[in-house]
Amino acid sequence: MEISMRDLLTVMHGMGFGALFMLAFSGAIGELYGAWSATPQATPDPRSQTMLRVYLAGMVALAWLTVVSGAYIVYPWYRAIPPAGLADLSGYPQKFLMSSPHTIGWHSLGMEWKEHVAWIAPIAMTMVAYVYWKYGRGVNKHRGMRRAVLIFTAAAFIATGVAGAFGAFLNKYAPVRGGETIQLIKGE
């Protein structure tokens, strides 16, 4: 069982960081909504507040790892320029997609959207984590601030969904391949 280095790093970007970040949203939205729906007079549980702070900090780390690894490790392989006259474009995903009217949309809409909108997620979630870190359940006393934070969290979720969905489709139609081969399990 083998995998190429580019495949492995693409999987780490998409599944290791991105999917884990996406999965963490359900917990974050539920916890934030629950914590901030409590009455302002409710006694905060210090342990659960600390847990949520650490959880959000973990999400922020995952968000930044996802976009940085995507833009600076995987994306250069995706947009590599093939030598002139090369007929087989399978090693050049962007050019491969652009070579057919049936697949060009995956680049012109999918990648063009994904590569930019994804960056909204780490910016928004860094802010969300900072506000919770600073105010904790005290945000209940600032209803407008609480609403703003939840809206930015929802926007980050949507941005991540767009980037993740297109990332999965792009890797299906034009996978990033190549580099050193890594043998995971030796055959019989």
Place this chain on the structure above:
Amino acid sequence: MANTNTSSSTKDLPNGSGMAAILAAGIGCAVLGLFSFLGDAFKGIGQFFIFYRPTGPLSGVTISTIVIWLAAWYVLAKRWDGRNVVVERVSLIAFGLLAVGLLFTFPPFMDLLQGK
């Protein structure tokens, strides 16, 4: 935009630093959208944004966005720390900026503005 609210309890944390983070995030999103559009619409700007050649203009768009977002956050936090600001007005501006960011990163909207 900032005003001191003497009616709030002294035990409560003023909203200034939280709202500074929220408005800065909105600024970051809007700048991301505008830079994405400018890099796409104008070849010269696209070339300017090539900070790291393998990643192309996306490198300059994202690095510049992060610098402006953090700078805006720093300036707003310095101004509003320890104070209360008008939450509704700041939130509304932040939502508008977030909408700009979402809209200008949407390729069909960018194409529409460029008459493509």
